[in-house]
Amino acid sequence: MTKYLRILFTVVVVIMAVVAGRWVWTDYMHTPWTRDGRVRADIVTVAADVSGWVTTLNVKDGQLVKKGQLLFSVDNKRYQAALDKSKANTEGALLAWELAKHKYNRREALNNQKAISEEGLELTRINRNIAKANYDLAKTEQALAQLNLDRTEVVAPVSGQIINLNLRQGNYIGQGVSVFAIVKSDSFYVTGYFEETKVPLIYENQAAKIALLSGGEQLTGHVVSVGKAIANTNTQSNNQLLPQVQQTFNWVRLSQRIPVDIQLDTLPKGIQLSAGMTVSIHLATD
Amino acid sequence: MLQTVVLGGMEFSPLVIYIPIAFILSALTRFALHRLDWHDRIWKVAWFEVSLFVCYFALTVYLLSGR
Numbered sequence: 001m002t003k004y005l006r007i008l009f010t011v012v013v014v015i016m017a018v019v020a021g022r023w024v025w026t027d028y029m030h031t032p033w034t035r036d037g038r039v040r041a042d043i044v045t046v047a048a049d050v051s052g053w054v055t056t057l058n059v060k061d062g063q064l065v066k067k068g069q070l071l072f073s074v075d076n077k078r079y080q081a082a083l084d085k086s087k088a089n090t091e092g093a094l095l096a097w098e099l100a101k102h103k104y105n106r107r108e109a110l111n112n113q114k115a116i117s118e119e120g121l122e123l124t125r126i127n128r129n130i131a132k133a134n135y136d137l138a139k140t141e142q143a144l145a146q147l148n149l150d151r152t153e154v155v156a157p158v159s160g161q162i163i164n165l166n167l168r169q170g171n172y173i174g175q176g177v178s179v180f181a182i183v184k185s186d187s188f189y190v191t192g193y194f195e196e197t198k199v200p201l202i203y204e205n206q207a208a209k210i211a212l213l214s215g216g217e218q219l220t221g222h223v224v225s226v227g228k229a230i231a232n233t234n235t236q237s238n239n240q241l242l243p244q245v246q247q248t249f250n251w252v253r254l255s256q257r258i259p260v261d262i263q264l265d266t267l268p269k270g271i272q273l274s275a276g277m278t279v280s281i282h283l284a285t286d
Numbered sequence: 287m288l289q290t291v292v293l294g295g296m297e298f299s300p301l302v303i304y305i306p307i308a309f310i311l312s313a314l315t316r317f318a319l320h321r322l323d324w325h326d327r328i329w330k331v332a333w334f335e336v337s338l339f340v341c342y343f344a345l346t347v348y349l350l351s352g353r
Contacts, residue, residue, distance in 0.1 A: 005327075006327055006328060006329040007329045009327070009328065010328055010329035010330055010333060010334050010337075011329075013334055013337045013338060013341070014333055014337045016337065016341050017336070017337030017338070017339075017340035018337075020340055020341045020343070020344030021340045021344065023344055023348075024340075024343065024344045024347055027347065035290060035297070035299075211290070213290060213292060213297060280290055
């Protein structure tokens with residue numbers, strides 16, 4: 001009897017080990033988790049829509065700004081002069097149009113009295129229409145000049161924090177060249193790079209637990225989207241337009257990593273998040 | 287709970303903690319069995335000890351990784 005108890009006890013422990021070992025294997029290999037996650041945020045780059053010297057710089061690096069707040073101003077003398085020129089052009093075009101209208105009205109009366117030819121009347125009618133078109137063109141050019149003048153004052157497109165401000169008063173900046181970035185407030189999210197073998201286990205609105213590398217309280221979130229494409233190096237071509245196919249081992253293949261975006265739920269108070277931080281992500285399984 | 291082990295800015299799998307814990311627990315059990323002279327109550331000591339290590343390991347993973 002004692003012998004059978006000895007065997008039974010050992011066999012029970014072995015069976016428990018098989019079950020426990022299987023659980024650990026499944027937990028590591030067949031559940032959607034990754035240590036390859038990064039905190040991200042909406043980054044808005046700021047560029048001036050007009051070129052010129054920076055005359056005033058109203059912000060500092062790292063400063064919090066509100067949407068619409070003046071960030072910096074570009075020298076507006078050229079744009080003010082252009083606007084004044086456009087206004088004068090518009091005024092001239094308006095007068096030319098009024099003159100053309102006047103001529104046409106007068107000729108119309110003369111034509112009724114058969115004092116001028118039909119051709120003469122038609123000529124003044126067309127001249128009146130040309131003057132009207134010129135006036136419309138001048139108005140549009142004035143609006144464009146006004147827009148350029150308005151755009152010499154660069155305002156924050158979103159509320160957030162200024163990052164990497166290297167712009168200084170007196171710098172010359174080109175049109176459309178980004179000069180710094182704003183990290184949009186409350187726009188933090190997480191992207192986890194999951195092995196492609198785990199992608200079938202991931203779905204939208206799946207709950208996620210997120211642990212920062214810096215420790216502290218775990219964050220929670222839910223899956224927003226699973227990336228539908230990643231770059232394929234085999235599709236690149238050389239300068240003869242031949243495909244550059246990468247060599248691989250037949251026995252050992254690395255699984256690709258697919259980006260999965262996770263929206264964060266309510267953040268704990270006082271948490272310090274920076275875009276680029278490393279996180280570990282565990283997605284809930286049914 | 288324990289998701290990663292950070293040493294000097296390098297990130298390691300928490301297995302580097304879990305496996306030594308399971309090993310220490312196994313060693314303590316082996317020591318206790320030896321002191322109590324219960325080894326003869328076990329059929330195959332090697333099977334038993336390996337299985338116990340796996341059980342301790344799974345338990346450590348379950349408790350420390352916050353599952």
